[in-house]
Amino acid sequence: MRNTVQRQIILxxxxxxxxxxxxxxxxxxxxxxxxxxxxxxVYRNLDVATKSGEIISIGVFDGATRFDHNNTKxxxxxxxxxxxxxxxxxxxxxxxxxxxPDFSINKIELTLRGICKKCNKDVAD
Amino acid sequence: MRNTVQRQIILxxxxxxxxxxxxxxxxxxxxxxxxxxxxxxVYRNLDVATKSGEIISIGVFDGATRFDHNNTKxxxxxxxxxxxxxxxxxxxxxxxxxxxPDFSINKIELTLRGICKKCNKDVAD
DNA sequence: TTATTATATAGTAATCATTCCTATTTGTCA
DNA sequence: TGACAAATAGGAATGATTACTATATAATAA
Numbered sequence: 426m427r428n429t430v431q432r433q434i435i436l437x438x439x440x441x442x443x444x445x446x447x448x449x450x451x452x453x454x455x456x457x458x459x460x461x462x463x464x465x466x467v468y469r470n471l472d473v474a475t476k477s478g479e480i481i482s483i484g485v486f487d488g489a490t491r492f493d494h495n496n497t498k499x500x501x502x503x504x505x506x507x508x509x510x511x512x513x514x515x516x517x518x519x520x521x522x523x524x525x526p527d528f529s530i531n532k533i534e535l536t537l538r539g540i541c542k543k544c545n546k547d548v549a550d
Numbered sequence: 551m552r553n554t555v556q557r558q559i560i561l562x563x564x565x566x567x568x569x570x571x572x573x574x575x576x577x578x579x580x581x582x583x584x585x586x587x588x589x590x591x592v593y594r595n596l597d598v599a600t601k602s603g604e605i606i607s608i609g610v611f612d613g614a615t616r617f618d619h620n621n622t623k624x625x626x627x628x629x630x631x632x633x634x635x636x637x638x639x640x641x642x643x644x645x646x647x648x649x650x651p652d653f654s655i656n657k658i659e660l661t662l663r664g665i666c667k668k669c670n671k672d673v674a675d
Numbered sequence: 676t677t678a679t680t681a682t683a684t685a686g687t688a689a690t691c692a693t694t695c696c697t698a699t700t701t702g703t704c705a
Numbered sequence: 706t707g708a709c710a711a712a713t714a715g716g717a718a719t720g721a722t723t724a725c726t727a728t729a730t731a732a733t734a735a
Contacts, residue, residue: 464722
């Protein structure tokens with residue numbers, strides 16, 4: 426894997442956006458300062474970085490894949506009202522998964538859906 | 551909601567396919583016996599049935615949404631080798647989620663990824 | 676440092692999943 | 706049975722992503 430300028434810029438953009446951007450989000454942010462970087466390069470680099478574990482890809486809604494610069498173990502909460510995706514701290518599920526020895530588990534994806542604190546408050550107002 | 555012939559046929563196909571078919575899978579199965587049913591009708595009915603809770607939609611990979619005739623609470627395991635999607639029995643996570651009172655949770659989506667028993671055996675051979 | 680070479684890129688076309696659109700059909704209910 | 710709103714068929718349009726190809730550029734060795 427070659428260390429290209431584009432690759433650096435793309436990964437920096439994922440970190441800068443922080444809040445689980447789509448490939449399109451990343452492309453749009455980059456395009457301001459680096460209009461020559463093509464969308465295909467953004468997609469390819471996000472894919473490569475996901476496979477190498479530098480970032481995480483999550484599929485939560487709308488079809489568009491989202492990317493997470495936080496590559497440590499954690500889960501996600503999606504607010505059905507404001508659509509915000511909030512990181513949920515990791516907790517261990519080993520004991521819960523003991524009853525399923527047939528599955529050799531490499532990865533656990535947990536997505537909670539509901540209403541976030543802020544949106545609940547809005548309703549109360 | 552009107553009870554159309556197409557609707558019945560589509561929901562029967564989801565049950566018949568059982569193993570988490572895509573809209574395309576459903577369409578192809580139906581097309582054999584009912585070539586006049588359009589793909590748009592398949593998509594629309596799968597969407598309506600998902601919203602009414604008759605079936606469940608899951609997004610696991612490939613971009614294509616998959617549908618589950620089993621509309622009871624349960625989780626999924628995706629084999630990274632054979633790509634099979636296997637239902638995992640429901641287990642309660644309430645105690646694990648107590649530390650997150652800010653989230654008003656309506657739905658829990660848990661997807662495990664790894665290698666299924668059958669594929670693990672194949673490697674051993 | 677320079678030449679070599681294989682990999683990455685830019686730009687665009689193509690593909691795939693899904694939704695939209697509209698004339699026509701068909702459940703439903705009076 | 707008739708009226709009408711809702712659903713359908715079929716195809717066009719959209720949005721996300723991948724494929725393609727000529728060109729550019731990291732990496733490596735001389």
